[in-house]
Amino acid sequence: MEGQSDLRRADAVWLDLRDRRCVVTGAGGGIGRAIAMALAAAGAAVALLDRDAGACEAAAEAVAAGGARALAVPCDVADPASVAAAAETVVARLGGCEILVNNAGMLRSGPLADLPLGEWNAILAVNLTGYFLCAQAFGRPMLAGGGGSIVHVASIAGTHPQGQSGAYSVSKAGVVMLSRQLALEWGPSGVRSNVVSPGLIRTPLSADFYARPGVAEARAAMVPTRRVGAPPDVADAVVWLASPRAGYVNGDEITVDGGLGRVLMSLVPRPGFEAAT
Numbered sequence: 001m002e003g004q005s006d007l008r009r010a011d012a013v014w015l016d017l018r019d020r021r022c023v024v025t026g027a028g029g030g031i032g033r034a035i036a037m038a039l040a041a042a043g044a045a046v047a048l049l050d051r052d053a054g055a056c057e058a059a060a061e062a063v064a065a066g067g068a069r070a071l072a073v074p075c076d077v078a079d080p081a082s083v084a085a086a087a088e089t090v091v092a093r094l095g096g097c098e099i100l101v102n103n104a105g106m107l108r109s110g111p112l113a114d115l116p117l118g119e120w121n122a123i124l125a126v127n128l129t130g131y132f133l134c135a136q137a138f139g140r141p142m143l144a145g146g147g148g149s150i151v152h153v154a155s156i157a158g159t160h161p162q163g164q165s166g167a168y169s170v171s172k173a174g175v176v177m178l179s180r181q182l183a184l185e186w187g188p189s190g191v192r193s194n195v196v197s198p199g200l201i202r203t204p205l206s207a208d209f210y211a212r213p214g215v216a217e218a219r220a221a222m223v224p225t226r227r228v229g230a231p232p233d234v235a236d237a238v239v240w241l242a243s244p245r246a247g248y249v250n251g252d253e254i255t256v257d258g259g260l261g262r263v264l265m266s267l268v269p270r271p272g273f274e275a276a277t
Contacts, residue, residue: 015243018043022242023090023138025077025130026104028055030096030143030203031153032232033062035101038239040068047090048098049075050104051082069094077104077130083154086135099242102131102175103153107205108168127171128178134240135182139191149191149242152179154253155275156199156261161224176253183251189249192250199257227259246252 022039026032028050034047040063048063050056053074060072064228071093075086090097106126110119131152140150158172175195182193200219202210210216210228220227237254240246255261 013019015239015245017077017099017239017243019045019094021047021090021094022099022101023047023049023134023252024101024103025075025134025264028052028059030205031198031201031231031234032101032103033059034235035103035153035238036060036063036070037103038232038235039099039242040066040070042239042243043068044099045069045071045094047071047073047086047088047094048116049073049077051076051219075221077134078125080133083130083133083137090138091141096141096143097138098145098148100134100142100148101151101153101242102134102150104130105153105205106199107168108166110163111164115166123167124171124174127168127216128174131175131178135178135193139182139186142191143186143189148192149246150179150182150191150193151238151241152176152193152195153238154179154197154272155194156197156257158197160261179253187250192247194246194249194251195253196234196237196241197253197255197257198229199255199260201231201234201256203231223258223260224263227258229256229258 016221022044024032024036024046027048035187036048036059040046046063047067048056056074057072063070073086073089076082104126106123108119108123126174135150139150152175154175155172157169158176161169179193179195200223215264216228234256241249
């Protein structure tokens with residue numbers, strides 16, 4: 001335990017996040033919770049937002065158990081009034097926000113040919129409009145204060161279309177462009193905006209896939225790193241981008257997928273070039 005504490009202190013010094021005030025959306029579980037834990041381990045104070053109030057409170061308690069300052073704020077990012085109220089709470093209870101991690105997301109299946117408009121709008125409302133609303137609510141004070149960092153969690157599905165998933169890929173592609181536009185418009189005022197795009201990360205959102213026999217093994221076999229990712233893999237990239245250590249990184253995207261997005265040519269039949277077995 002003492003060795004782990006030493007490592008956490010070293011991370012806090014290197015990342016320079018001590019006492020930075022952070023907001024993480026979708027922090028009740030999975031990747032969001034891991035991000036909140038990682039930010040706290042680096043010395044930051046964290047406001048955890050989630051529309052599941054119980055999960056949000058439990059995650060905040062876990063963060064606080066590590067000695068960090070944590071605040072649970074129930075919030076539906078698709079609801080402008082809820083986002084505005086959450087921003088007011090963060091200012092009142094935490095003193096403001098210097099780092100925003102847009103992470104809340106949802107996934108629903110459905111082919112585009114038959115997708116009801118309501119389903120399309122529901123995904124975009126959380127996965128894209130919610131990011132925009134939070135960027136405004138928490139980013140405007142950053143602009144007024146002369147600096148800040150926003151990290152948006154997208155997906156490799158934003159670059160590689162994921163079929164039968166309704167508006168999911170479209171929403172994640174939109175997140176990447178939203179981040180780039182924010183970087184362009186807000187960079188001169190000292191606010192950076194970047195994206196982390198995970199791929200094949202085992203989370204509650206994808207739990208149903210892995211419940212089926214053989215899926216985990218089949219997925220791991222596709223990845224050059226030969227394993228399915230975990231939320232802390234994404235959290236590490238997010239925390240670095242959020243920190244001053246990435247101070248000259250703006251409008252960019254980091255892919256966290258174990259190399260999956262780089263194996264396209266290996267799927268093309270090329271007689272005589274097969275790997276030896």
